[in-house]
Amino acid sequence: MKTGFRAVKKVKREQIHMRDPFIFTSHEEQKYYLFGTTFADGCGDKDPIFEVYIGKNLEDWEGPYVAFDPPKGFWGVRHYWAPEVFEIDERFYMFASFKGGIGEHRGTGILVADHPAGPYIPHSEGSITPDGWECLDGTYYEDENGERWMVFCHEWTQLFEGRIKAIRLSKDLKTAVGEPIEILNAANMPWIRKFGDPRIEKTGYLTDAPFLYKAKNGELILLWSSYSVPNYGDAGLGGYTVAVARSKNGNITGEWEHDEKLLLDRNAGHSSLFRDLNGQLYICTHYPDTPHGSERPLFIKVEEVENGLKIAEK
Numbered sequence: 001m002k003t004g005f006r007a008v009k010k011v012k013r014e015q016i017h018m019r020d021p022f023i024f025t026s027h028e029e030q031k032y033y034l035f036g037t038t039f040a041d042g043c044g045d046k047d048p049i050f051e052v053y054i055g056k057n058l059e060d061w062e063g064p065y066v067a068f069d070p071p072k073g074f075w076g077v078r079h080y081w082a083p084e085v086f087e088i089d090e091r092f093y094m095f096a097s098f099k100g101g102i103g104e105h106r107g108t109g110i111l112v113a114d115h116p117a118g119p120y121i122p123h124s125e126g127s128i129t130p131d132g133w134e135c136l137d138g139t140y141y142e143d144e145n146g147e148r149w150m151v152f153c154h155e156w157t158q159l160f161e162g163r164i165k166a167i168r169l170s171k172d173l174k175t176a177v178g179e180p181i182e183i184l185n186a187a188n189m190p191w192i193r194k195f196g197d198p199r200i201e202k203t204g205y206l207t208d209a210p211f212l213y214k215a216k217n218g219e220l221i222l223l224w225s226s227y228s229v230p231n232y233g234d235a236g237l238g239g240y241t242v243a244v245a246r247s248k249n250g251n252i253t254g255e256w257e258h259d260e261k262l263l264l265d266r267n268a269g270h271s272s273l274f275r276d277l278n279g280q281l282y283i284c285t286h287y288p289d290t291p292h293g294s295e296r297p298l299f300i301k302v303e304e305v306e307n308g309l310k311i312a313e314k
Helices: none
Strands: 009-012 019-026 031-037 050-055 060-068 078-088 091-099 106-113 135-142 148-154 163-169 176-185 195-197 202-204 208-214 220-227 240-247 256-258 269-275 281-287 296-305 308-311
Touching (some): 019 078, 019 269, 091 135, 135 208, 148 176, 148 208, 176 220, 240 269
Parallel strands (some): 106 135
Antiparallel strands (some): 009 060, 031 050, 031 078, 091 106, 135 148, 148 163, 163 176, 281 296, 296 308
């Protein structure tokens, strides 16, 4: 397994500095693979890469190993953000965000490997998200009809009102098919507050981190993140948060409803769901979101209840 410019070590979960964590559970190997945003723009004279940590439980890890080392001429040159790995057709596909060169927008592309840890190589024909759109955080979903989708964020930095949209994928996962459909407009949420970036003197309604989960009651549940006003969610901190939308008929194209109550409001977000080797459902998130530099992966037990998901009692 390839090592990078950092020494491979045995570390505890709380020692791993990472945003946007994602767990791939390998039942075949009885191991967990932890991915995330680590060196988004490289480090020193090193180009950006995606890394992976490997563990037999959720607290003890070994890494980082190199999951993706971009080949010369690869279209993504910075902003290596939010990798997610899915097993599809007996191979492993990484959906990840990249920023192109000068004059090129950020988008999500697809990489492929024969092992969950990689090495991954480019698979899609550049970015899957539309040309000319500033996008990020594409995730994968296959519906009950076998249609393959990518759900992604159309950035507030371009639109002011950030959106979450879905687009069909070709069966071979190399290109998009048709036009995107809109799932939500962040500005319509009653709990949301504007997010500001003083570097570009701009504010807007941010959308991050869509992730889809088909519930036992047939609903299609969408988790996503933004910034909330105080006194929402389970802790009411008014920071980075995890919200819930749901398609009552279970289809991406169905009518989406939006929970007013937040799933998490703990200065934590960019979440996905996974099951451990014993079948327990977890939310995978980074905590805290601020101050930057202190983010660590956090895994919280989740229960599926009749009307969706809830954080499990300790």
